[in-house]
Amino acid sequence: MAVCSAYTIQSLNSTKTHLGFRQKQVILYTPIKKQSTITCSVSDKTVVIGLAADSGCGKSTFMRRLTSVFGGAAEPPRGGNPDSNTLISDTTTVICLDDYHSLDRTGRKEKGVKALKEGVAVEKPIYNHVTGLLDPPELIKPPKILVIEGLHPMYDARVRDLLDFSIYLDISNEVKFAWKIQRDMAERGHSLESIKASIEARKPDFDAYIDPQKQYADAVIEVLPTQLIPGDNEGKVLRVKLIMKEGTKYFSPVYLFDEGSTITWIPCGRKLTCSYPGIKFSYGPDTYYGHEVSVLEMDGQFDRLDELIYVESHLSNISTKFYGEVTQQMLKHADFPGSNNGTGLFQTIIGLKIRDLYEIIASKAATPLQATKA
Amino acid sequence: MAVCSAYTIQSLNSTKTHLGFRQKQVILYTPIKKQSTITCSVSDKTVVIGLAADSGCGKSTFMRRLTSVFGGAAEPPRGGNPDSNTLISDTTTVICLDDYHSLDRTGRKEKGVKALKEGVAVEKPIYNHVTGLLDPPELIKPPKILVIEGLHPMYDARVRDLLDFSIYLDISNEVKFAWKIQRDMAERGHSLESIKASIEARKPDFDAYIDPQKQYADAVIEVLPTQLIPGDNEGKVLRVKLIMKEGTKYFSPVYLFDEGSTITWIPCGRKLTCSYPGIKFSYGPDTYYGHEVSVLEMDGQFDRLDELIYVESHLSNISTKFYGEVTQQMLKHADFPGSNNGTGLFQTIIGLKIRDLYEIIASKAATPLQATKA
Numbered sequence: 001m002a003v004c005s006a007y008t009i010q011s012l013n014s015t016k017t018h019l020g021f022r023q024k025q026v027i028l029y030t031p032i033k034k035q036s037t038i039t040c041s042v043s044d045k046t047v048v049i050g051l052a053a054d055s056g057c058g059k060s061t062f063m064r065r066l067t068s069v070f071g072g073a074a075e076p077p078r079g080g081n082p083d084s085n086t087l088i089s090d091t092t093t094v095i096c097l098d099d100y101h102s103l104d105r106t107g108r109k110e111k112g113v114k115a116l117k118e119g120v121a122v123e124k125p126i127y128n129h130v131t132g133l134l135d136p137p138e139l140i141k142p143p144k145i146l147v148i149e150g151l152h153p154m155y156d157a158r159v160r161d162l163l164d165f166s167i168y169l170d171i172s173n174e175v176k177f178a179w180k181i182q183r184d185m186a187e188r189g190h191s192l193e194s195i196k197a198s199i200e201a202r203k204p205d206f207d208a209y210i211d212p213q214k215q216y217a218d219a220v221i222e223v224l225p226t227q228l229i230p231g232d233n234e235g236k237v238l239r240v241k242l243i244m245k246e247g248t249k250y251f252s253p254v255y256l257f258d259e260g261s262t263i264t265w266i267p268c269g270r271k272l273t274c275s276y277p278g279i280k281f282s283y284g285p286d287t288y289y290g291h292e293v294s295v296l297e298m299d300g301q302f303d304r305l306d307e308l309i310y311v312e313s314h315l316s317n318i319s320t321k322f323y324g325e326v327t328q329q330m331l332k333h334a335d336f337p338g339s340n341n342g343t344g345l346f347q348t349i350i351g352l353k354i355r356d357l358y359e360i361i362a363s364k365a366a367t368p369l370q371a372t373k374a
Numbered sequence: 375m376a377v378c379s380a381y382t383i384q385s386l387n388s389t390k391t392h393l394g395f396r397q398k399q400v401i402l403y404t405p406i407k408k409q410s411t412i413t414c415s416v417s418d419k420t421v422v423i424g425l426a427a428d429s430g431c432g433k434s435t436f437m438r439r440l441t442s443v444f445g446g447a448a449e450p451p452r453g454g455n456p457d458s459n460t461l462i463s464d465t466t467t468v469i470c471l472d473d474y475h476s477l478d479r480t481g482r483k484e485k486g487v488k489a490l491k492e493g494v495a496v497e498k499p500i501y502n503h504v505t506g507l508l509d510p511p512e513l514i515k516p517p518k519i520l521v522i523e524g525l526h527p528m529y530d531a532r533v534r535d536l537l538d539f540s541i542y543l544d545i546s547n548e549v550k551f552a553w554k555i556q557r558d559m560a561e562r563g564h565s566l567e568s569i570k571a572s573i574e575a576r577k578p579d580f581d582a583y584i585d586p587q588k589q590y591a592d593a594v595i596e597v598l599p600t601q602l603i604p605g606d607n608e609g610k611v612l613r614v615k616l617i618m619k620e621g622t623k624y625f626s627p628v629y630l631f632d633e634g635s636t637i638t639w640i641p642c643g644r645k646l647t648c649s650y651p652g653i654k655f656s657y658g659p660d661t662y663y664g665h666e667v668s669v670l671e672m673d674g675q676f677d678r679l680d681e682l683i684y685v686e687s688h689l690s691n692i693s694t695k696f697y698g699e700v701t702q703q704m705l706k707h708a709d710f711p712g713s714n715n716g717t718g719l720f721q722t723i724i725g726l727k728i729r730d731l732y733e734i735i736a737s738k739a740a741t742p743l744q745a746t747k748a
Contacts (some may be wrong), residue, residue: 257639258639258641261640261641261646262638262642262643263631265631265635265636266636267632268635269635269658269659270659271633271634284643285643
């Protein structure tokens with residue numbers, strides 16, 4: 001049901017009671033603090049996902065995998081500011097929180113996210129990377145799934161508390177360095193010294209504001225050098241860990257063979273042959289910043305389709321809707337970075353887990369309160 | 375159908391044709407080489423199992439576990455010579471081939487086993503350990519399952535070729551030494567020096583005639599010191615390997631989680647708690663004396679029933695007839711040595727695999743030739 005009307009900010013607190021149903025508004029949380037409410041009821045609750053990572057760590061690839069799971073590609077708002085980082089698909093809107101000032105003390109981020117979560121559209125600032133100033137804001141309507149991504153969407157406890165699920169992409173220093181060399185030295189002609197200097201220069205901020213967020217994440221994707229090739233520092237073959245917090249609402253960790261025990265698995269053998277250096281999985285319980293977690297690790301890479309489907313068929317709790325859905329998703333985006341290793345596999349799986357979580361929340365929202373109490 | 379009559383040795387070759395069904399005789403292969411035939415047709419083919427190991431390595435415990443799988447305890451022949459090593463149960467007869475001279479060149483062992491395999495009773499010599507001479511022989515009727523055990527039942531290729539399945543118990547020197555200290559020093563008051571000397575004295579014969587048999591075995595149970603306790607040499611906690619030859623007729627190796635891949639599994643975790651030093655399983659393909667094998671390894675020991683049933687429930691291809699049969703068998707004989715570790719577990723499983731193999735052979739023998747060709 002869509003009911004649209006106009007209210008002043010004063011009427012906000014009384015809407016629920018005097019209308020008898022959830023009436024939603026647009027609140028404009030722009031930097032100039034002009035606040036007014038506009039309109040419109042929406043039917044579903046917005047599920048809010050946080051994704052934090054340093055720059056150049058694969059957030060946009062992850063977002064493309066995530067929105068693909070829900071069907072339909074995510075695109076920038078039509079006719080919008082070309083500097084917008086926002087991506088919109090049928091179900092999902094991805095906004096970049098870096099457009100808000102990182103040390104925002106006025107709670108604009110929190111209020112904006114809170115409004116969207118409650119089904120209220122907001123106007124979001126757009127940071128212009130060329131001028132260094134804020135462009136006119138863009139209107140963000142409440143989607144089914146709102147992903148807030150950026151360098152520190154989980155840094156502020158008030159924003160963090162609004163997240164239904166949070167993810168941190170943790171690229172180890174060795175791999176970050178190897179990737180930067182590949183991109184900045186081989187492709188852009190930077191010197192090794194300047195790459196080292198730029199990493200060093202960013203380190204204090206990274207250590208203070210980005211890295212600490214991983215302790216709050218419900219899932220961390222940690223990318224490390226392979227252990228299958230002794231002394232490897234190329235950063236081409238990767239060892240990737242999916243660290244999943246236990247006890248997260250509507251999220252049950254993926255497991256390998258036997259939930260809660262400790263396992264290593266080299267699938268390459270009599271039934272499946274793999275090329276050098278092979279593939280090795282590990283799984284088991286662990287603790288991470290004092291939380292109970294389950295960790296699934298993949299070292300190595302897929303060379304062929306049969307390897308991918310074989311691995312998928314032995315993982316449990318991956319929230320697929322049909323046999324081979326992970327493989328299908330990864331093949332669909334075979335050109336995305338990491339499609340042949342644990343980063344692609346785990347991003348895809350987390351996408352499926354988020355779909356699951358969204359569907360549980362949506363079904364609960366559709367159920368009368370009486371029934372959910374049982 | 376039982377048809378009994380007497381034949382001279384000369385009539386042996388023609389019995390099958392002139393009677394129209396399988397007519398079986400008793401051939402007396404005694405050391406004095408007096409040969410005559412006596413009687414009786416039996417319906418089933420005898421399945422012949424070989425079990426080789428050094429003395430003091432647990433052959434008799436294994437035999438008790440094996441016969442228990444078929445139901446009913448194995449006992450010495452009633453009214454027989456107390457020096458007899460023979461054990462008889464409803465289905466199984468265990469004879470000790472050590473009663474034949476180890477360097478028997480006349481083929482008496484082979485002929486005796488061949489006769490039993492063909493359903494013909496034999497007279498078996500009994501070596502008197504006190505006099506060092508041979509006592510009057512005992513009559514062995516062809517059982518459903520004949521187990522020939524001893525120091526070298528697989529040494530002679532002619533005997534080996536008669537085996538439907540063969541097992542070698544391979545106790546590593548470290549564990550053998552620890553066991554001998556426990557038994558001969560702690561219980562019998564021997565000195566450490568005399569134990570070392572006795573092991574050394576037996577070594578040339580062991581290396582020449584006993585140890586080489588393991589290359590021919592379809593299954594080897596190898597007993598090693600634990601790796602869970604660094605530097606352990608007590609020999610109480612054991613690491614036990616079950617090495618299973620691939621391609622053995624009517625025998626499909628046990629596996630853990632995923633057949634043909636390489637796996638380690640520590641079942642102790644969130645669902646199962648274990649006391650120190652825990653339990654660790656390994657599984658995977660390997661080669662053993664040039665043969666393809668699958669190896670299942672258990673390090674550690676069971677403290678409680680739930681550990682045993684949990685482990686059993688995660689093993690595949692164990693040839694049980696109902697859920698928990700391995701656990702039931704092990705609990706039934708909880709007082710046998712090795713009931714809390716891999717020796718008991720793997721002996722029990724091999725017992726079940728032999729029952730399976732026997733049933734397949736028996737069902738094939740009962741099926742008309744036309745049908746088995748399909």
